[in-house]
Amino acid sequence: MRRAVCAVLLAWVALAMPSRADTYPSRPITVIVPFAAGGPSDAMMRILAEHMKRTLGQPVLVENVTGAGGSIGVGRAVRSKPDGYTVSFGHLGTHVANGAVYRLGYDLVADLEPVVLLPSNPMIIVSKTNVPAKSLPELVAWLKSQSNPASAGTAGNGSGSHIAGLYFEQVTGIKLQYVPYRGTGPAMNDLVGGQIDLIVDQTSNAIGQVRAGTIRAYAVTDAKRLDSAPDIPTTDEAGLPGFHMTLWSGLWLPKGTAGEIVTTLNAAAVAALNDPAVKNQLNNLGLQMPSPNQLTPEALGTLQRQEIAKWWPIIRAAGVVPE
Incomplete structure (x- = not known):
């Protein structure tokens, strides 16, 4: 009998108390x-x-x-x-x-x-400013002309910037030398400083530097231009049709x-x-x-x-x- 009464009391207390989810977050x-x-x-x-x-x-x-x-x-x-x-x-x-x-x-x-x-984020193809190419076809030609693969910053193996680079290699037939960082923030710092050649980067990470003129943008990897940067062409417009990645x-x-x-x-x-x-x-x-x-x-x-x-x-x- 005592066990039954205790069980009933415990059940009543459990029902009377608010659940952890009800009080979330505390x-x-x-x-x-x-x-x-x-x-x-x-x-x-x-x-x-x-x-x-x-x-x-x-x-x-x-x-x-x-x-x-x-x-x-x-x-x-x-x-x-x-x-x-x-x-x-x-x-x-x-x-x-x-x-x-x-x-x-x-x-x-x-x-x-x-x-x-x-x-x-659609990705955006960007380079340091002293790369001579002014358009995406010129960039592809410049990359193919290098005796050693150009250096491309990434946020590490398998990161979005790395996958985008692999996709870029697949579409263009170019080989890149990847330089991994602990994030694309540090990679962008080195691109601005000229320590690496390019990044296929998140637009949100690169757009401020593009606007400031500290790096050069070639194309966004989407079928439509960005509302926030309508002067940057899409990859379809710039010469790499179908190279889309978000x-x-x-x-x-x-x-x-x-x-x-x-x-x-x-x-x-x-x-x-x-x-x-x-x-x-x-x-x-x-x-x-x-x-x-x-x-x-x-x-x-x-x-x-x-x-x-x-x-x-x-x-x-x-x-x-x-x-």
Whole structure:
């Protein structure tokens, strides 16, 4: 009899107490950005975090955890408690390509819960200013004329900038000498300084330097010109038809996170993306906003699986291995 009474009391207490998901969030949330501070991923997430903290009522902190093409930072998020307080920021490189490059110790699909698709970057082909080429055909001709492969900066093997470089090699028949960095922010610094020759980079990372005249832009890897840089031609217009690549980003949580928490974070991110001031900041970075029907967790999960099917064969055929 006593056991039955205790069981009833415990059940009543459990029902009376709010669930952890109901009170979420009750403390600061950390978003792990797996690249160096100052780069395009870091800039995007900090803009979104500033708005999300107002919706969530708690600080949203950005932690930069670099190394191994972003796989170290993603791994830390995967192994964290599934309580909604550690979020994984990533993109095509970290949450697709790394699965074909590294022995991760985790599964990019099975061990993560998609939250929301974030703005995307078409890539942009840029060089240091003392490269003599003024157009994309001239750049291709100059690259082919070099006795040694030109140096191309990347954020590491399997990163978006590396995949874009491999794709560029495949389309043009050119060989490049890749120089890996801990993010495209540091790579851009060296491009401006003339230490490397070119980057096929995220538009958001390069557009400020293009506008300042410290690097030269040749084309964006999309079918349409950027609203924020309408003077830069597309690859179709510039002489490489079909050379399209978009570096999309997203947020994920560890597998097993409560659905209510996923919904809460999704709503906070969507509110940020719909804010006119945030849209303006992201547009100035050359970012493209997802359409409304792309903003569900399910849409991000579907896109991730489709991109794995597209890019893994290309990466594996190129024999990409960790640095």
